[in-house]
Amino acid sequence: MKRAREYLGCQLWVEPDDSPERVDELVAAAAESGLGWLRVFLMWPWIERDPGVWDFGVFDAVFDAAARHDIRIKATLTANSGPWHIGTPSMLHSHTGFLRPDQREPMRRYIRACVERYRGHPALGQWILWNEPTGGHERTDEALAHWRRWLPGHYGGDIDRLNRRWLTGYRTFAEIPFPEEIPYAAHRGHVWTSYGPWLDEWRARAAWLIEELTWVRDAVREIDPDTETCVNPTAVLKNQAESGTDLDGIGGVVDTIGATYHPAWGFTFAHRSQFPALMAAGVRLQASLPSVRDVEVTEVQSGNTLNSSHRPCDVSTGEIARFFLSGLAAGASSVTGWCLNVRSHDFEAGDWGLLDDMDRPSERSRMIRHVHDRLSAAFEHTGSWRQAPPRAWVVMDPRAQAIEWIEATGRAVVPGRLANDGAHGAALLAVALMQQGVSTTLTPMDNLPDQAPEGGLIVLSHVVGWDTASAERLLQFVDSGGTLLLDATSGRKNLDSTLHRPWPGGLAETLGFRATGLRT
Template identity: 25%
Template sequence: MPRIMFGGDYNPEQWPEDVWAEDMKLMAEAGVSLVSVGIFAWARVEPRPGEYDFGWFDRVLDLLAEADIGASLATMTASPPPWLSRLHPEVLPRRADGVRLWPGARQHYCPSSPIYREYAGRLVEQVAARYGNHPALRLWHVGNEYGCHVRACYCDVSATDFRRWLRERYHDVEALNAAWSTAFWSQRYGDWSEVLPPRTAPTFGNPAQKLDFARFSNDAILACYTMERDILRRYTPDVPMTTNFIGLVHKPIDSFRWAAEQDVVSLDSYPDPYDPGTHVDAGFGYDLVRSARRGQPWLLMEQAPSAVNWRERNAPKPPGVMRLWSWQAVAQGADGVLFFQWRQAAGGAEKFHSAMLPHAGAHTRIHREVRDLGAEIAATAELAGTRVRAEVALLHDWPNWWAVEGEAHPAPLDLLAAHRAHYAPLFDAHVTCDVLPPDADLAGYRLVIVPNLYLLSAATAAVLREHVRRGGTLLVSYFSGVVDDTERLHPGGAPGPLRDLLGLRVEEFWPLPADGTIGLDLDGRPGRGLEWSEWVEPAGAQAIGTFTEGELAGRPAVLRHSYGAGTAWYLATRPEPALMRAVLDRVRAEAGVAPVLPGLPDGVQAVRRHGVDRSYLLLLNHGGAEVTVALPAPAVDLLGDADRPTGLVTLAPRGVAVLRS
């Protein structure tokens, strides 16, 4: 894209045609350059099976082209029309307890259904053939928010597809029995026909079966995407493809696997205005989607101009927050800022979801802020294509996520909470962080952080070992290296194949009581550990911090081990935030990782984007007070006086500066 794109979802089918001309005029005035269109148009363009009515949609795309507004053109398959489930009720999904999910909302289809895929494929053929050469087309938007409402289907069609998937993975039923440890509880299978999805059972289900079903469900949904994408590629090989991930990190969908199948990664992000730390969580999600294609710019496909409609309490964004959070996405690598949606719906389940053009019209605070942001985005076109660089990587793995939060563990764990605990001190210290899969190339990273990597393969252990051997620094947190990729315990216990690297073994897990804490001492600094503790026996590692109370008093809690030319650290608990910051400050200092800009006031975020011959420093004030930032060298603020370099930047509360250096 030649500039930072700006716009949102456009749903003209919800409005009479005489409204469309006003939409084009107001979009142009607001600086809109890209809209996602057609996402929920299936029932309108195919009112009856095989009967297509594209005339009205032709007029919409023609209007967009005339207004020089690009289309992120959807394949229209996200919500099947009522006639499909009337004719073929077998396409409807079932929950684990057998309850069928009915039409009346959206995404009411079994991902494994060949009937759904057949009808969806026919529609995509029509859309691709008709609009592949349309001048408004900029990007294909395949499906929409996959896995949002139907994360897995447990019906008989899915059961058959699951067995096919398992046969491809294990080849014979005896290999499946070995992988699933079916000697336990008399679960041994004698024939593939006996294997089912992990439906509701009397007590704890087989953890390996559940893990494989999560893998399968991700693949089944991904197959829907790739089926449509491949049709589009036949017609338009040069038009890029995307589909929008939802939430900051969405558990059912392995974004790393999916990103490899896309040309552009896009994300729907809805931080909660009631949560004072929501911008840190957003930052983690933005770093992940940027990292999913190794630093390639991404698209913020959806966000709310103000309030959403789906939380229990839906807070509006105070003045300036929408601008601040939009620029945060750009700072962290986005080359597009889009919203849901352009015109606020008059009916339906999302009528109270805010929009760029509210019910009250153009003369409103929200629309004025939208127009002002559109002008700023247009004035910073030179940012497009620049990239964010990082010396720190935090590892996140979807199969591990599915496994570590399973049942019958020493205590329930929340992997995203663990990530947040390790990520927030870096964010607050103005240290840029990539979020990578465990099999990523770690060359170029000084520090790698591994929270709760319960499911650890020998291959991943080898990658981590090599990173440290070559001089890198590694920090691993508790309950890591416990099982292999089939949920079987590593021989000798945790941390499994990392024992030599970390210089220790874990003899016993000692999870803390709910809301319990334990005393810590970190080289003379007292503090508390949260959630977890472990009985650790050093085998070469040095205790840097110890537990100070209870049965573990005097035993190591924070350990450091030299390995090859590098250093590996281990946390046997989660230090409270202040102490975690102290640990990470020490670890990254030893690793030679510096902040983007030292000495920044609390609440100010700093990120640098790099071009071929210049770089851009973006400063965002998430705090509640005005601050002044001294720059290392004079720079031009693209949002201020572009003709006068400055060495001091004053940021109002929620203020933003985009500095060219």
């Protein structure tokens, strides 16, 4: 059975001029706090300040100190954020994708240098391929080339089929621009343009992200075939179509799928009493996906923040305990805080530290030690924890979110019509059920059960669209004795954004009711 410390971690921030003594003091403080993991960014702009000149000094100190203190390292690669000499100056790390084809070979050299250096180190426990990846909206030549490569596969090479849906007249896929450039200049941004290009565009971005993550993973695997791989997307409890995130696809790339949960950034739609349950809902969502083998929490707030957030947000000792315990109780294999110590320079400097700003133990770090001790005692009686099987499912489907995102773009800011309203509402419904003691899982439509357990419940709210197969699955669930709860914002359209007549699609006539319009 795993020791308690193997479930607990924190991000360690070092500076390139940190001495081995200071690094050892920080790692020792982590060990004293009961942590068994430290996450470290292998900052390419520090490691290769000049072309071909490699300096791993501070990171060697981290790995060696971790080995001495019985701590394992989650080594985060930053191949998407290189030094000035590959054309990306003044950047430490970022969320962007790969920007130019000529950066590929330098990226491969950086990955090779990192993996060859640490693959056999006794402290290495995991490679994090890319921090907080999203299928972003980069409009680069490389992104355009991917878009044009992706479309023929999606349409089976049939340009006429694309033109019928898009209301266009392209002769080849190679001439198609990004969706925002398709309408005549005076028509761009108008509400009556075809949804077709945008319904395709989010899928293409999601596929691009999976390709890029696979490229990094394969570069790692060429040198280190054994060490666990991980990645931590942010778009879990938000509109996944808008961010180009296919969680199930990403889960198939890595051994462990993680996530970032910072209440100060991502939970501003909720009351702080709901923050731990929201994180548990995200863990259970990821664990429900067919490709996923293991789930972790890669980042969760472990210190106070003033500037580096959507709103200032402190964190109490009790909240820190609940963050870590709720993730573990939901089935996470580990929970890692952000951060052990505060950064010294620029963005985030002075924010997020588990230790105080002088790198000394704080009430927060003492609480993590308390969590460690109580976990050790609990495991002696219960053994390791596992996720309880669900009795209720709340639907969160990126295909429906795509319609929601398109219809929110460029419109008035009206609650109930915003891109993230469906995702946030589903998350809050899952939280409400869990807080009533009902084991609940967020999940996409395709992953719903067709046979209901005793007392089984499916909840659909603000799920704008679904297809015939999804409706049939819902009916099978009801036929087996389950309960279906849905509201009038659900099932109005199919996944191509065509209105169901009658709606909710595929359910209305069988269940003996139909909606003919909305009163708002």
